[in-house]
Amino acid sequence: MIRLSQQHIDAFDRDGFVIIHDVLTPQQVEAARARFEPMFSGKFETGLYPDEWNWRMGRDREDLTRQICNGWKSDRTIASIVLDRDVGEACARLRRWPGARIGQDNVIWKPPGTKPLGFHQDDSYNKWIVPGEMNTCWITLDDTKAYQGTIEYVRGSHRWPVAPPIRQFHAPDDPLADLYPAAEAAGVKDPEIVPIEIPAGSCVIHHGQTWHGSRDNRGTNPRRSVIAHCISSAATFHPSHISYIYSRYRKRNSTEMDESFFPITWREDGYRTPWLDSYLAGSI
Structure with missing residues (x-):
């Protein structure tokens, strides 16, 4: 799926995010959609x-962005993407x-007319782990355009301090409301916001401190993505420190992360959580 070049690494270190093309085949894209x-x-x-199910068909407003978290536990097609080596x-x-x-993973669906997700840093929400940092692989299942609510990044903001969680994540009136005070605190007067326009099957990997979000989908096509939030x-x-959702998986009197709930997808010594491949094959 992904092969890093030195150019990819340099771009990530410089900008706080890097675009990589041809991560999924057309068949994988269609299966995930x-x-x-x-x-x-x-x-x-x-x-x-799933652990979070923020929008349900027939229950919630049609103009809200749909989100599921840890869809990998509920669907093996999603799991085959986010748990990939x-x-x-x-x-x-x-x-x-x-x-x-x-x-954690995210399954995000922004049909035409849906509202924004507020600009934020992922690491603002990671006080419950040590080290409190993520690296995120955002994979689009649709060709993206700036006016269709694509993900947007603030170039270089991975060098800013970690800010508190934003005031309103879903459907804020102003998705940039928390960004500009953070930029000012970091000594940045004119943050560079980069809307990501890439073909379906491409990905962006972003640093946990990189500010990002998405605006209204003002187009006529949906914007769907599958996202792997990786930790060390x-x-x-x-x-x-407690996560009101994910600390339920902590063992009593231990800080160990159980691979039943936080499987290791790759390690430099060749280790990978042993049950993963059987799970993805549907045998467990």
Whole structure:
């Protein structure tokens, strides 16, 4: 899926994100697209609900961006993308980690007319792990355009301090409301916002401190993406900070991250969580 060049590494270090083309085949793109309506309707292949299910067919407003978190537990087609060995290796090598495990995934669906997601830093939400950092692989299933609510990055913002969580993540009136105070605090007067326009099957890998978000979809086509939020293979739970969702997977009297819930997708010594390939093949 992904092969990093030195140019990719240099771009990531410079900008806080890097575009990589031809990550999925057309067949993989079509297979992933076909899972969106069943999943958001509550038809989960494995029988397990995802950890977060922020929009449900027939319940929520049509102008809201749809999001599922940890769809890999509910659908093997999604799992085959976010648990891929190459995704983990690329995220780990770019952050100079010894390996990567999945921290969380996102399945994002922005039909025409849907509202923004606020600009934020992923690492603002990572106080519950040590080290409190992510590297994220955002894979688009549709050709993206600036006016269709594509993801946008603030170039170089991975060098800014980590800000608190933003005030409104879903459907904010102003998706840039928290960005500009953060830029001012970082001494940046005119942040450069880069809308990502790439073909379906391409990805962007971004640093956990890089500011990013998306605006309204003002086009006539949907914008669908599958996202792997990777953390270091050496990550542990923070001994005292709590995630109201993900700390439910912490063992009593331990900070160890159980591979049943946070599997290692790649490690530089060749290790990969043993049950992953059987799970993806549908045998467990």
